[in-house]
Amino acid sequence: MSGIIQLLPDHVANQIAAGEVVQRPASVVKELMENAVDAKATEITLNIKDAGKTLIQVIDNGVGMNAFDARLCFARHATSKIRQAEDLFDLHTKGFRGEALASIAAIAHVELKTRQAQDELGQCIVIEGSKFISEEMAVVPKGTSFAIKNLFFNIPARRNFLKSDVVELRHIIDEFQRVAMAHPAIHFQLYHNNSEVFNLPSQNLRQRISGIFGGKTNEKLVPISEETDIVTIQGFVTKPEFAKKTRGEQFFFVNNRFIKSGYLHHAIMSAYEGLLKDGCQPGYFIYLSVPPQSIDINIHPTKTEIKFDDEHALYAYLRSSVKHSLGQFNVAPVLDFERDANLDTPYDYQYKQAVLPTVEVDGAFNPFGDTKPSKTYTGQKKADAAWESLYVGLKQDTDAVFADTLVADPSANEWQQMSGMKFESEAVTSSLFESQDESASVSKTYQLHKKYIVSFIKSGMVIIDQQRAHQRVLYEGFLTSMTVHQAASQQLLFPLELYFSSVELALLEELRPSLVSAGFVFGEAFEDRIVVSGVPVNVTGSEVSIVIEELLADLQQGIPGNSFSQSDSIAKSMARSLAVKTGTYLTETEQENLLDGLFACKEPDVSPFGKPTFLTMRVEDLDKKFSV
Structure with missing residues (x-):
């Protein structure tokens, strides 16, 4: 008698698993590169076309596979990493669940070429949607080559959810950097559309970080080294003066595996207490070595979250080691009560x-x-x-x-x-309640708690949020200049050189036309920096780096496809960065100019982010308050 519950076919189960393992091309890059590392490779090359939508190829010179393993690796829960349940608590490799290759093969065209060192001929296997198309012996180099083509070819709905090529490439570079920083002894290469993006030879950790994030990164780093009974801490933190608005250059590695931990991040921030400006984030590259039995890395599908046995002790060790390094290298301020000023x-x-x-x-x-x-x-x-x-x-x-x-x-x-x-003698010429002369000059606006501007109208008064109002004025001004391509620029006497990572430079290159329309003038382009020779009239030279950093932070999750959406996003970000902040004193003239500019806008009621800019209070409303 047949029941209601039935076993799913393998190709359906693989597609369901792929929803957890493969979210975008970067997920495939992560799984294949980690497999190459586990295969003891010393050289790993990543080839990408169309941000991974057309091709993702990972080539390594590792141990390779024989004919039996080459076919079995695409089966679900087939792995060489563990043999029994106890091995889950003593992991020394990247992957261990055996779902990655099966999930990838279910939603793409896969070509595998592999050969072991002792074999003369290797294997070449072609799979399309979990179906084996061909399997034959071939002359291939030692190691393994995985070529993933036409990702999500049989799931068009998932393919439509992918972002633009720039955004998907940024996620791929993120995964590439994480694996490369965890293994500085391995030679890594990355090519996108046949153009070299990274070429990282075998080097020490400091050189690897500088090679990824630019040569100027070396002077920002402060080394950390601490060894205890439960954890060994190595790595670098950045000096406080190089803190940014973004959280891009923040990395935790546990046993050479990249993780995310808000709890450990708080430990770093507490070590920097009193050294950072408001809203700034330090960069750090922290490598933790703990006994494998003291962690559980199988609590999240992407394995980026880890459960520690003793988080409180780890928090204390990490905080004290960072604080000690900052003080040891004369970064933290020191109080000397014996010194006579x-x-x-x-x-x-x-x-x-x-x-x-x-x-x-x-x-x-x-x-x-x-x-x-x-x-x-x-x-x-x-x-x-x-x-x-x-x-x-x-x-x-x-x-x-x-x-x-x-x-x-x-x-x-x-x-x-x-x-x-x-x-x-001084004669008293005024009293507390002097009579108001109609001809005397009376202030039209008042600033309340350096946050609100109060102005009188016929029916009562209007209260304006100065920061939101200024955001609206700047936003409409920037947007108008960018859409009509008539933005005014002011040339800098001394051009500025701003250093960014390769990912940030790629974003800036994509945004260059919109930034030029906004009033920025760029000079010669370099591999690790940009030259700014002109800025919009509302931007000073000291604000350029802040504006661009916050712009990059706002656009980290994606750049709009069409030019108008790009202009809108840039105008919003620049308005947020340059608007007068709460707590800033404004003169009477500045208050009146802000009010005039606000009510000259097309939509003065709300800020660019949908928040109300002002409210009105009638005399009748005040009478009701006092009538209670």
């Missing part, structure tokens, strides 16, 4: 040589004579003369002032005679 050499005299004093002797001086010496300390005489010149005519001026006072106020004469003192 009065003994410090003034800055202006720091590099000046000491001047030897000179002595002048008057040979004709007779101490028993009646005449004064012809020569004396000339410096002191000149100094006395200079001071005395300040008081020339002071007595006459003072007498004239008191004479005028007596004429203007006769009562002062009486006080002068009674008390024997001379002073100026």
